[in-house]
Amino acid sequence: MRLNAASIWLLILSYGATIAQGERTRDKMYEPIGGASCFRRLNGTHQTGCSSTYSGSVGVLHLINVEADLEFLLTSPPSPPYAPMIPPHLFTRNNLMRLKEAGPKNISVVLLINRTNQMKQFSHELNCPNQYSGLNSSSETCDASNPAKNWNPWGTGLLHEDFPFPIYYIADLDQVTKLEKCFQDFNNHNYETHALRSLCAVEVKSFMSAAVNTEVCMRRTNFINNLGGSKYCDPLEGRNVYATLYPRKPAVENNVEAVHTNEKFILVSCRLDTTTMFDGVGLGAMDSLMGFAVFTHVAYLLKQLLPPQSKDLHNVLFVTFNGESYDYIGSQRLVYDMEKLQFPTESTGTPPIAFDNIEFMLDIGTLDDISNIKLHALNGTTLAQQILERLNNYAKSPRYGFNLNIQSEMSAHLPPTSAQSFLRRDPNFNALILNARPTNKYYHSIYDDVDNVDFTYANTSKDFTQLTEVNDFKSLKPDSLQMKVRNVSSIVAMALYQTITGKEYTGTKVVNPLMADEFLYCFLQSADCPLFKAASYPGSQLTNLPPMRYISVLGGSQESSGYTYRLLGYLLSQLQPDIHRDNCTDLPLHYFAGFNNIGECRLTTQNYSHALSPAFLIDGYDWSSGMYSTWTESTWSQFSARIFLRPSNVHQVTTLSVGIVVLIISFCLVYIISSRSEVLFEDLPASNAALFG
Numbered sequence: 001m002r003l004n005a006a007s008i009w010l011l012i013l014s015y016g017a018t019i020a021q022g023e024r025t026r027d028k029m030y031e032p033i034g035g036a037s038c039f040r041r042l043n044g045t046h047q048t049g050c051s052s053t054y055s056g057s058v059g060v061l062h063l064i065n066v067e068a069d070l071e072f073l074l075t076s077p078p079s080p081p082y083a084p085m086i087p088p089h090l091f092t093r094n095n096l097m098r099l100k101e102a103g104p105k106n107i108s109v110v111l112l113i114n115r116t117n118q119m120k121q122f123s124h125e126l127n128c129p130n131q132y133s134g135l136n137s138s139s140e141t142c143d144a145s146n147p148a149k150n151w152n153p154w155g156t157g158l159l160h161e162d163f164p165f166p167i168y169y170i171a172d173l174d175q176v177t178k179l180e181k182c183f184q185d186f187n188n189h190n191y192e193t194h195a196l197r198s199l200c201a202v203e204v205k206s207f208m209s210a211a212v213n214t215e216v217c218m219r220r221t222n223f224i225n226n227l228g229g230s231k232y233c234d235p236l237e238g239r240n241v242y243a244t245l246y247p248r249k250p251a252v253e254n255n256v257e258a259v260h261t262n263e264k265f266i267l268v269s270c271r272l273d274t275t276t277m278f279d280g281v282g283l284g285a286m287d288s289l290m291g292f293a294v295f296t297h298v299a300y301l302l303k304q305l306l307p308p309q310s311k312d313l314h315n316v317l318f319v320t321f322n323g324e325s326y327d328y329i330g331s332q333r334l335v336y337d338m339e340k341l342q343f344p345t346e347s348t349g350t351p352p353i354a355f356d357n358i359e360f361m362l363d364i365g366t367l368d369d370i371s372n373i374k375l376h377a378l379n380g381t382t383l384a385q386q387i388l389e390r391l392n393n394y395a396k397s398p399r400y401g402f403n404l405n406i407q408s409e410m411s412a413h414l415p416p417t418s419a420q421s422f423l424r425r426d427p428n429f430n431a432l433i434l435n436a437r438p439t440n441k442y443y444h445s446i447y448d449d450v451d452n453v454d455f456t457y458a459n460t461s462k463d464f465t466q467l468t469e470v471n472d473f474k475s476l477k478p479d480s481l482q483m484k485v486r487n488v489s490s491i492v493a494m495a496l497y498q499t500i501t502g503k504e505y506t507g508t509k510v511v512n513p514l515m516a517d518e519f520l521y522c523f524l525q526s527a528d529c530p531l532f533k534a535a536s537y538p539g540s541q542l543t544n545l546p547p548m549r550y551i552s553v554l555g556g557s558q559e560s561s562g563y564t565y566r567l568l569g570y571l572l573s574q575l576q577p578d579i580h581r582d583n584c585t586d587l588p589l590h591y592f593a594g595f596n597n598i599g600e601c602r603l604t605t606q607n608y609s610h611a612l613s614p615a616f617l618i619d620g621y622d623w624s625s626g627m628y629s630t631w632t633e634s635t636w637s638q639f640s641a642r643i644f645l646r647p648s649n650v651h652q653v654t655t656l657s658v659g660i661v662v663l664i665i666s667f668c669l670v671y672i673i674s675s676r677s678e679v680l681f682e683d684l685p686a687s688n689a690a691l692f693g
Contacts, residue, residue, distance in 0.1 A: 044623035044630035051208035059083030079194035081108035121441035133327035134420035201646035210634030297489035327629035331421035360430035380410035535570035573602035
C-alpha cells in the first residue's frame, strides 16, 4: 500500500509539473495583444459586423503602408491566410470590400492600428443614418447620392456591412510597435519563401453566436431558452431618462389611467447614446454629446430663472432618448407608450401623459458646428416662426453679445433626430429641431473624441452651480467650446423662458461656462469629476474612465443612463434644507453630496423609462415591416488576440507525417506486446505478488 501511495503522489507531482511547464511554454509561444473587437449586430433582415471562427482566426501579419501593399494579399499570396495591419487612412470602404471579396481563404483577420498621422476622416455610418425608420425613406429627407442633401457626407457604411473575418482595433502604440517589429523581423523579406519558413502571425478570438437576422436569432434563442440553454442574441435595450421642470400632481386615486387634460408640457429632448464599430470604444464627442450638453444647460438655466412652483405656467418635460443610433429605439418606445397611455408608468403615481398634453417639441440634435445652427420643421407654422424670432432676438442682442444668427429650414429635409419618431406617427405634430450643418468627419467612430471637439479642461475648482453674469468669462477664452455651449444654451433657455412666461427675458444671468467645463470633462475624460460627485451620494466611489454611451443590452453597462439620472435629478431639484439625511431616503426625495460635498436633501422629478423597441413586445410582429427598430446584439464568450510564430507549411506537414508514423509504430508495438504478453510477462509467484500488493 505504501508503494501504491508513493506512486500516486509521484504521478500527481509529475502531472502538476507538466501543467506548469506547459503554461510556461505557452507563455513563451504566445504574447497577448490588447484591443477592441468588432462584433455582430442583427436587424429584421440582415446581420452586420464581424466574427472569428469558433476556435479563433489565425493570419500572417502583413503591414499596409500604402494602398498598393494590398495587391500582395489579393493576388495569390504565398502563405495564406493573412492578417493585414491597416492604418485609419487606408481603412476605407473600397479597401475593406476588396478584402471581403478575397474571402477567408486569403484574409482571416484585419487589424486596425492606431497610426493617425495621415487620417483625414473616419466615419463608417451610412450617409443617411436611420433612413428607413424616420418620417419617410425618400430622398426628400436625405439623399445618400448627394453630399449636399445627406447628413453624413463622409460615411462609408462599413458599420452596416457583414464581414467574414474579425476586425480588431489596437489603440496602444506600444502594442502597435510590437506588431510592426514582429512583421519586420520575420515576414518583411524574401516573400517568395513565406511558405517555407516560420512567420509572425496573430490569432483573434471573437466568435459570434448569432447569425442571419433578428427573426432567426430570436427564434433560436427562445427555443433554446425553453430547454434551459444559453442565448444567441439579445435585443438592444437601455433606459431613457426624463425629468420635469416642476413636480407633477399625483394621479387621481382609483383612476391612475386618467389623463389630466389641462396639464400642458413643452417637450425638450436630445439623444443620449452613440455607437462605433468596436466594443467599448467611442465617446461620441461631437455626434451627440454637444447636443446633450446644450440640453442639460438649458434645463438648469430654466430651473434657475423660473419660480420653484407654478400653477399657471406650462411645465417642461426633459427627455434624453437612448438607442437613437439604432432606428430611434428610445423615442419609438416613448411614442408607443404614450399612445397606450403607459408613460409614465403607474409606479410613479402620476397621471399618464398623452400627445394632447404636449404643446410642442424642441429636439436638440447634432451640433457639429455649434455656432452655426438651423431651426428645422416639417412645415412653416406660426409656432416655428415665433420660436425662430425669439431665438434670434437673444442670439443677436447686443446686451448679451452672443453674435449668432440662427437660420431656418421648413421642409422634409429633416435631420436624423428623435423628432422623426413623433412626426412618423403624426406629420402635423408640432416638432422643432435645432441642428447644425454636418461637419463631423468622425461621426459614429472611435475617433470622435476630445481632440475632435478641441476640448481643454479648465479645472478652475470654482462653484459651477451658480449662474454668472453675461460678461463674466475671464477664466475661459471667448471662442472655447465651453463658451460656445454657454451661448447656445442661454439663447435656447431664454427663448423658452419667454414662451413659458409670455415675457421677454431682460436679466443678465446666463449659463455658467464652468458647468459646461465640468460636464464635458465628466463625459469625455473621467467620471471621477466634481459634477458627478456633486450629483452622487456623499462618499460615492467613481471610476476614472468616462461613461460609455452605447445602449448595450439587458444586463450590459447602463452607466451613462445612471449618471444622467443623477445629474438631471440634481440640477432640476429643489433644496429641502429642513429634511435631515435620515429622512431623505424615499423618492422623490434624494440625498446628494452637493458642490461642497457636505450633503443636501432635494425634491427631485427625474425617472427612467424603458428604451426597448416595441417590436419585442408585439406578438407575431412582422420583422421585415420596418415599423419599429429590430436591432439585436450577438452573444459571445470572449475577445482576445495574441501573436506567435506560425510554423511553415512544410514544417506542419512534416510534423503531421512524423506524428502519423509514430502513431502507426505505437499501434504495432502495442499489438506485438499484447500478443506476446504471456512470454514477456510471466506470472509472479504468490509470495512475490503478496509482497508487492
